[in-house]
Amino acid sequence: MSLSAASSTPPLTLLHLGLGSFHRAHQAVYLHELQQTGDRRWALAGGNIRADMAETVAALIEQDGAYTLETITSQGKHVYTRITSLQTVVPYEPSLKGLISIGADANTRIISFTVTEAGYYLDDKNQLDLSFPDLSADLDAARQGQVGSTIYGALTAILRARMHANAGPVTLLNCDNLRHNGDRSRGGLLQYITLLGDAALLDWVKSHTSSPNAMVDRITPRPTQAVRDRVLAATGVDDPAALMGESFIQWVIEDNFIAGRPAWETVGVEMVKAVQPYEEAKIRVLNATHSGIAWAGTLVGYEFIHEGTLDPMIRQLAFDYVTDDVMPVLDTPEHPCPLDLAAYRDVVLDRFSNPAILDTNQRVVMDGFSKIPGFIAPTIRERLARGESIASVAILPALFLAYLQRWHAGLIPYTYQDQAMDPAVGHAICEAPDPVAALCADASLWGELAGDTRLLASIRTAFSQVTQLTQRTTP
Numbered sequence: 001m002s003l004s005a006a007s008s009t010p011p012l013t014l015l016h017l018g019l020g021s022f023h024r025a026h027q028a029v030y031l032h033e034l035q036q037t038g039d040r041r042w043a044l045a046g047g048n049i050r051a052d053m054a055e056t057v058a059a060l061i062e063q064d065g066a067y068t069l070e071t072i073t074s075q076g077k078h079v080y081t082r083i084t085s086l087q088t089v090v091p092y093e094p095s096l097k098g099l100i101s102i103g104a105d106a107n108t109r110i111i112s113f114t115v116t117e118a119g120y121y122l123d124d125k126n127q128l129d130l131s132f133p134d135l136s137a138d139l140d141a142a143r144q145g146q147v148g149s150t151i152y153g154a155l156t157a158i159l160r161a162r163m164h165a166n167a168g169p170v171t172l173l174n175c176d177n178l179r180h181n182g183d184r185s186r187g188g189l190l191q192y193i194t195l196l197g198d199a200a201l202l203d204w205v206k207s208h209t210s211s212p213n214a215m216v217d218r219i220t221p222r223p224t225q226a227v228r229d230r231v232l233a234a235t236g237v238d239d240p241a242a243l244m245g246e247s248f249i250q251w252v253i254e255d256n257f258i259a260g261r262p263a264w265e266t267v268g269v270e271m272v273k274a275v276q277p278y279e280e281a282k283i284r285v286l287n288a289t290h291s292g293i294a295w296a297g298t299l300v301g302y303e304f305i306h307e308g309t310l311d312p313m314i315r316q317l318a319f320d321y322v323t324d325d326v327m328p329v330l331d332t333p334e335h336p337c338p339l340d341l342a343a344y345r346d347v348v349l350d351r352f353s354n355p356a357i358l359d360t361n362q363r364v365v366m367d368g369f370s371k372i373p374g375f376i377a378p379t380i381r382e383r384l385a386r387g388e389s390i391a392s393v394a395i396l397p398a399l400f401l402a403y404l405q406r407w408h409a410g411l412i413p414y415t416y417q418d419q420a421m422d423p424a425v426g427h428a429i430c431e432a433p434d435p436v437a438a439l440c441a442d443a444s445l446w447g448e449l450a451g452d453t454r455l456l457a458s459i460r461t462a463f464s465q466v467t468q469l470t471q472r473t474t475p
Contacts, residue, residue, distance in 0.1 A: 016046035032085035047090030059240035067241035103158030112173035118419035124447035186211035210258035294364035324392035369421035398462035
């Protein structure tokens with residue numbers, strides 16, 4: 001179909017669940033850029049599945065979905081772009097009526113979502129962990145005919161309405177930092193529907209949806225008043241929904257769409273057969289390093305990521321982690337990595353060093369109880385399987401334990417948010433006679449590695465190094 005022919009017909013809809021900063025600085029930007037080329041065959045609609053970000057959502061509604069994105073390079077160049085791809089903003093209501101209506105429309109061909117890694121409630125065997133109160137309450141609500149507040153509850157309600165409307169197939173596109181995010185979120189959704197006992201919906205979802213794996217990347221701090229002020233000064237627009245991100249942006253997607261997709265490849269999205277090599281590099285080199293720097297920076301008194309990255313001792317810990325333990329397992333003769341990992345490591349550290357981003361440790365440390373098993377344990381597991389040292393990667397869980405102890409003592413200078421952690425479990429680890437052993441014995445963090453003597457010995461040594469780091473003079 002030509003673009004001119006497409007312009008005479010209504011655009012197809014991409015419905016996004018979760019209007020947080022990352023989506024608006026990433027997926028919405030790619031569709032905006034595509035529309036700017038003249039390709040308007042797709043339109044973006046979006047809303048939240050929980051009652052959060054009320055002021056931002058209200059501002060987006062008032063502005064017909066438009067908002068200003070500020071991007072900043074490592075050299076300090078500021079660029080301001082008015083993003084207009086979000087053409088329908090759905091106000092939140094507990095019934096999710098508006099989202100369900102759009103999701104059940106035959107013109108909607110993709111439903112994408114960002115709910116953070118911890119929002120999938122999966123254990124180390126990719127099974128739904130019903131010990132999470134949010135998830136069990138969600139299932140109870142769904143059994144009573146109500147709409148839940150988890151991604152599974154929202155998708156179930158939307159897909160059930162779509163099935164009843166005979167609206168046709170739809171792609172479910174995960175945009176979170178979750179390894180194998182399409183496969184794993186799909187597995188969680190099918191388990192959820194099975195637990196509800198809805199056999200008809202289960203069969204329909206299996207045959208009428210696809211779930212591509214994808215890798216997403218752009219550092220997007222929480223918006224601040226300073227961002228709004230800079231946008232006003234630069235553009236003359238006072239935008240309550242303004243936000244800021246780094247200039248770097250990347251999206252790699254498995255080309256597995258059951259009902260069509262935008263021509264994203266024309267605006268820089270990498271459409272590939274297999275996402276895994278890119279995904280592993282990003283999760284282990286970028287995400288795990290990001291968390292480690294945030295834990296270390298908080299422990300020595302920094303507020304921002306760039307401060308910790310520019311600290312020679314913290315930067316060396318991050319450099320050694322990637323160089324010593326990650327690169328050897330991601331690039332092997334049997335499975336060569338398509339990326340230059342050394343160059344990627346250096347780009348990542350350069351991005352983290354950008355002082356203009358002002359990305360806070362508070363934002364990056366969130367959900368440590370899901371990041372240990374998701375970002376860090378795989379490298380430890382693979383190194384141990386090869387009979388190799390885990391001295392450098394062990395620094396990361398050791399930093400997390402030291403951070404957890406500060407949290408336990410009430411000494412973190414901000415509120416720590418962790419959807420995957422039962423606070424009682426966190427406190428119990430810190431109160432144990434041997435906190436290192438208690439951390440290493442936690443099966444939710446380590447799976448089959450829990451209690452492994454090699455893990456314990458390495459983290460104990462690393463914890464001593466962390467103690468030396470934190471006993472330096474506070475900057």
